[in-house]
Amino acid sequence: MTDLKELHFFATPEHNCSYIEGNKAKTLFVDPQTSISVGAFSQLSDLGFRRSGKHIYRPHCEQCQACISVRIPVATFKASKTQRRIISRNKDLVIKHATPHCNDDYFDLYTRYINERHADGDMYPPTREQFVSFLVDGDQPCEFIEYYLEDTLIAVSVTDTLTRGLSATYTFYDPSPEFSKRSLGTFAILWQIAECERLGLDYLYLGYWVQSCRKMKYKIGFRPMEFLIDGQWILIR
Structure with missing residues (x-):
């Protein structure tokens, strides 16, 4: 190592x-x-x-x-009533695993997501080169988790595999109003928590949380959660 x-x-x-x-x-x-x-x-x-x-x-x-770096301890996580409803709403989705790559379906979905949700961010305007350098390139074990409604791809999670957990690197999904009740971003995290449990892994790493950043507010809806503070992981219930 x-x-x-x-x-x-x-x-x-x-x-x-x-x-x-x-x-x-x-x-x-x-x-x-x-x-x-x-x-x-x-x-x-x-x-x-x-x-x-x-x-x-x-x-x-x-x-x-x-x-602040945050992660979800899988063994103690408890889905809220709202989260359980989101899981139920998405029971009809088919989940597939793929090796990271760029194709037309991925890039079309990514483009619509960035244009609708992150047009004010660093990733706008989206390009294929950016997609590859951001989500495909890299030497670490990684999968694209695909979420299908019948034959239509509606979300993709980019997920790294660690020794003790999974790292939710990025998720992009169909921003169309018809899918808003599915809360696809939240469901993707819930699915990855369940996948950690299935694989016997301890944590789902969610990256950074910034209290004043509105777009990160969703992360603290997953409890209990651990915050990395002064080099120590602190459990927050």
Whole structure:
């Protein structure tokens, strides 16, 4: 396994924060030329790192600690009444596993999702090159989890496999009003929690939560949850 002490890290110059308008941010990256084992990537995940394509990173801001890494302990998670209804509404979906790649169905779904939900973000406007570099590239074990309604693809979760859990890297789905009652983003997380349980894994890693970021509010709806605070995972009920 890769020894974390041997890794090289690079900090970016200050740039505009993606989460808090008006703030400046720094990001710490693992050298992308380094081959990272699954075990090392899992250790890095426990230290608050995430993956975007070939890049493994975490926030490295000197004056701000707003980005908090969060994960769901599978053994103690309890679905709320609302979440159980969401599971029930989506019982008719067919779930398939695929190796990460780019095709027309994926990119069309991704494009509609970004244009509708994230036109104010860094991923707009979407391109195939961006899709590949963000979701397909990378050396870590990863799957595309496909959600089908009959023969129509309506959602995709990009999911990394760690030694003790799964990492919900990204989910994109059909933003059409006809699917709004399905709460596809929430269902994708609930499915991945169930998949962790099926595989005997301890955690589902959800990336970062920022209290003031409206688009991240959904994450704290999954309880109990663990927050990474001062290097320690703290259970929040």
